Amino acid sequence: MKKLIFISLVLSITIQAQTKRDPRVVGMAGAYTTIAQGIFSVGYNPGLIGLQQNKPFMYQGFQFDFGLVGNFFSIENIAAYSGDTLDTKEKNAIFRELEAADGMSFFMDTHMPIPLLNLSIGNKAFSANNMILQNYRLPIGLLELIMYGNGQKTNLDLEFNYEILGMNEYGFSFGIPFKSMSWGVTAKYMQGLFYLGVDEDSSYSNLITDDEGIYGNGRYILRQGVGGAGFGFDIGVVSRPYKDWQFGISIINLVGSIMWKQGGSNTSTSINPLTSSFYPFRWGDDELNANESILYTFNIDTIRADRLGEDSLFTNNTEFFVPKNQKEFITRMPATFRMGLSKQAGNFLIASDLIAGFENKYYSRKRWKWSIGTEWTRLKHIPMRIGFAWGGGDFKELGMGFGIKKGIVMYDFGFAFRNGMWLHTMKGFNLSMGLTLVGKDKEKSN
Numbered sequence: 489m490k491k492l493i494f495i496s497l498v499l500s501i502t503i504q505a506q507t508k509r510d511p512r513v514v515g516m517a518g519a520y521t522t523i524a525q526g527i528f529s530v531g532y533n534p535g536l537i538g539l540q541q542n543k544p545f546m547y548q549g550f551q552f553d554f555g556l557v558g559n560f561f562s563i564e565n566i567a568a569y570s571g572d573t574l575d576t577k578e579k580n581a582i583f584r585e586l587e588a589a590d591g592m593s594f595f596m597d598t599h600m601p602i603p604l605l606n607l608s609i610g611n612k613a614f615s616a617n618n619m620i621l622q623n624y625r626l627p628i629g630l631l632e633l634i635m636y637g638n639g640q641k642t643n644l645d646l647e648f649n650y651e652i653l654g655m656n657e658y659g660f661s662f663g664i665p666f667k668s669m670s671w672g673v674t675a676k677y678m679q680g681l682f683y684l685g686v687d688e689d690s691s692y693s694n695l696i697t698d699d700e701g702i703y704g705n706g707r708y709i710l711r712q713g714v715g716g717a718g719f720g721f722d723i724g725v726v727s728r729p730y731k732d733w734q735f736g737i738s739i740i741n742l743v744g745s746i747m748w749k750q751g752g753s754n755t756s757t758s759i760n761p762l763t764s765s766f767y768p769f770r771w772g773d774d775e776l777n778a779n780e781s782i783l784y785t786f787n788i789d790t791i792r793a794d795r796l797g798e799d800s801l802f803t804n805n806t807e808f809f810v811p812k813n814q815k816e817f818i819t820r821m822p823a824t825f826r827m828g829l830s831k832q833a834g835n836f837l838i839a840s841d842l843i844a845g846f847e848n849k850y851y852s853r854k855r856w857k858w859s860i861g862t863e864w865t866r867l868k869h870i871p872m873r874i875g876f877a878w879g880g881g882d883f884k885e886l887g888m889g890f891g892i893k894k895g896i897v898m899y900d901f902g903f904a905f906r907n908g909m910w911l912h913t914m915k916g917f918n919l920s921m922g923l924t925l926v927g928k929d930k931e932k933s934n
């Protein structure tokens with residue numbers, strides 16, 4: 489368990505990417521519901537596809553996208569609190585921030601478009617993406633014990649959260665244009681590759697501190713799924729431009745879940761080269777078979793001054809086992825609501841979005857996020873972008889980026905400070921770049 493906690497801390501400073509992300513949306517800080525184009529409207533608002541009949545085809549060639557984020561560690565915080573004794577005011581400020589997030593949490597995900605399989609033509613688009621999603625959360629009870637000792641509460645909840653999921657998502661999108669608006673849908677097939685996570689219904693952990701001493705116990709079951717399948721559904725609507733204004737609403741993953749099998753094949757095919765870094769799963773020096781789960785238990789006997797010389801006050805055990813009932817289980821992909829508007833003002837395209845999730849899981853947060861961004865196109869072949877966002881899981885985000893168009897080739901670059909506005913305050917960042925082939929504009933050729 490100590491190793492698992494250490495891994496979670498290390499992963500707070502490793503590769504991460506937001507699902508359905510491209511360099512342009514990074515530069516615009518997420519303001520994308522009414523301005524995404526072609527293949528990039530998938531995952532944001534499929535209604536935009538219906539307005540693409542006279543637009544050129546778009547073919548996503550290559551994309552490299554990574555980042556990191558946490559809810560506490562930054563250069564500023566490390567410099568302020570490292571090697572110093574915290575006073576009560578500082579402890580309270582830190583604890584309130586972490587308590588609002590229900591612990592010290594980290595979210596990771598990698599997103600890689602599958603080469604040669606992402607294309608939009610007219611009012612239709614086909615997309616194929618590989619994703620690895622990860623959740624880590626250190627319990628608030630453990631943080632409370634570190635901050636205040638055992639004086640605040642006698643019963644501390646130490647339940648730890650851990651999840652990792654690998655999947656391929658294949659989607660077909662089409663839009664239906666009307667006189668004043670366009671409706672669109674994306675139907676998705678989600679191919680589950682692998683899953684390992686704490687079964688919250690069967691796991692518990694607590695630490696009790698009272699007059700008798702310190703004691704407690706915990707039981708964690710990490711279940712594994714290999715091979716799964718499910719379907720998802722996105723829906724969106726966007727207005728046609730009216731006096732250079734556009735409005736749009738979408739719900740991503742209105743329906744979306746994966747049913748996993750316990751057991752099955754030991755092999756997992758994926759276009760993402762990072763997949764082999766996670767699967768087959770390992771625990772310490774041992775590798776799990778596809779049908780095995782993990783049972784970790786610990787027990788803390790009564791710790792007090794007169795028993796400190798005794799052995800076995802703390803015991804723990806890790807066991808690999810094959811569940812008697814190989815049951816399927818379902819992972820729900822969280823839904824996201826988006827509402828946006830944009831205006832073309834000369835050489836400036838200004839866009840703003842309101843975004844909210846319906847649960848705190850993976851890339852979704854059950855709180856509002858507001859973003860605003862602008863794209864300057866005075867230099868026709870070199871669009872420049874900047875954006876700002878507030879709220880959601882990142883709290884504050886400052887994005888910037890640019891594109892370079894040469895013939896049918898479009899290169900885009902985006903960078904964003906996450907959970908902070910500057911280098912010393914950010915608790916994460918996004919870095920995204922990609923090459924896209926864009927066909928000849930039919931409107932200009934007529």
